Amino acid sequence: MPELPEVQALAERMTEACAGRAVERLDVLSVQVLKTFDPPPQALHGRGVTGVGRHGKFLDLATGDGPHLVMHLARAGWVHRRASFPAKPPGRRGPLALRLVLDDGSGFDVTEQGTTKRLAAYVVADPARVPGVARLGPDALALTPERLAALAAGARQRLKTFLTDQAALAGVGNAYSDEILHRARLSPYALAASLGEEQLTALHAAVRAVLGEALEHARAVPADGLKTEKRAGLAVHGRAGETCPVCGDTVRSVNFADSSLQYCPTCQTGGRTLADRRLSRLLT
Missing domain, CATH: 1.10.8.50 (Helicase, Ruva Protein; domain 3)
Structure with a gap:
């Protein structure tokens, strides 16, 4: 399971990759991964990314004038940087759970291996609305x-x-x-x-x-x-x-x-x- 050091290093690399970029779209490819419905994933579309932070073992992709995408990678989840994506949309099978595409065509695939699915994503106005974040002790x-x-x-x-x-x-x-x-x-x-x-x-x-x-x-x-x-x-x-x-x-x-x-x-x-x-x- 990714812990504080890996999640922090991943947040720093995601921040660097997102510098000056906006969200083109968020594709939800696994129905059980998204734990919120309001605001919808489309609320992130067109929003400029201000950085990716960390709350404990949660990743927090923030937009300057819109919602946050908060993710917990659980035991078998990971984020993969992509320079570009295939033109054909991915199917809804396999380890791919989320795809975040930036306005320059690059972005990230979020995957989860194995049959036990615990990876969780939240689109929220405030990260404190995520139950797991709200209950965190000191870093x-x-x-x-x-x-x-x-x-x-x-x-x-x-x-x-x-x-x-x-x-x-x-x-x-x-x-x-x-x-x-x-x-x-x-x-x-x-x-x-x-x-x-x-x-x-x-x-x-x-x-x-x-x-x-x-x-x-x-x-x-x-x-x-x-x-x-x-x-x-x-x-x-x-x-x-x-x-x-x-x-x-x-x-x-x-x-x-x-x-x-x-x-x-x-x-x-x-x-x-x-x-x-x-x-x-x-x-x-």
């Missing part, structure tokens, strides 16, 4: 140590859940939460409210470092390679059975119904292994 890259301490103190959640809760902290997903906890040397099952001052300091530093490094990496990678190149910079996520680059222990995994987490026992749990079931606790 992870703008988080101060004091704000993090206050959020953690009020959270009745394990650290893994706390970091990926978009209402608590916007922008961090499954992959970078694993990386942040590994960098901070904290167990994913530690309670957020139980962290001491040194642990909170380590967690804040890890959030800033992991996301900052990933963003710089994403900015240097071609857009179509962002998703595949993301894994190259990960120390533990997606690397169960491999060697921890810090201590040499074996990276372990806990699997749930539709997700998993990876961690290093030596670096994060005092050498203890987490039981591989949904309600697991540290084995004694």
Whole structure:
């Protein structure tokens, strides 16, 4: 799933591609992707694009005197830059969900792979009208140590859940939460409210470092390679059975119904292994 670094890099590249351009048309090619009806997609037609921003993991294409196109790419969505499009309109099958054509003939295809369709698009006068945007917590890259301490103190959640809760902290997903906890040397099952001052300091530093490094990496990678190149910079996520680059222990995994987490026992749990079931606790 694209997270804050990839979405931010994508927003910057889309802004550059849209500079001085207006929307020619928005083709909705998957009926379930558009979650709003007023204003209609045609309200974007002819509007000048002022830039593409980000709210957590949401993209926000803004027009100066019209509505916004807000998109959440979910697990398998992506945006592809196109210099031009075929003359024949695309069919309504396959991974193509949206096509945004600019007034110079260039634009973007928004695709979603797989059979589970969660990609969502909204045409709104104000991004705050998108439910997922309205509930976002502070942006992870703008988080101060004091704000993090206050959020953690009020959270009745394990650290893994706390970091990926978009209402608590916007922008961090499954992959970078694993990386942040590994960098901070904290167990994913530690309670957020139980962290001491040194642990909170380590967690804040890890959030800033992991996301900052990933963003710089994403900015240097071609857009179509962002998703595949993301894994190259990960120390533990997606690397169960491999060697921890810090201590040499074996990276372990806990699997749930539709997700998993990876961690290093030596670096994060005092050498203890987490039981591989949904309600697991540290084995004694």
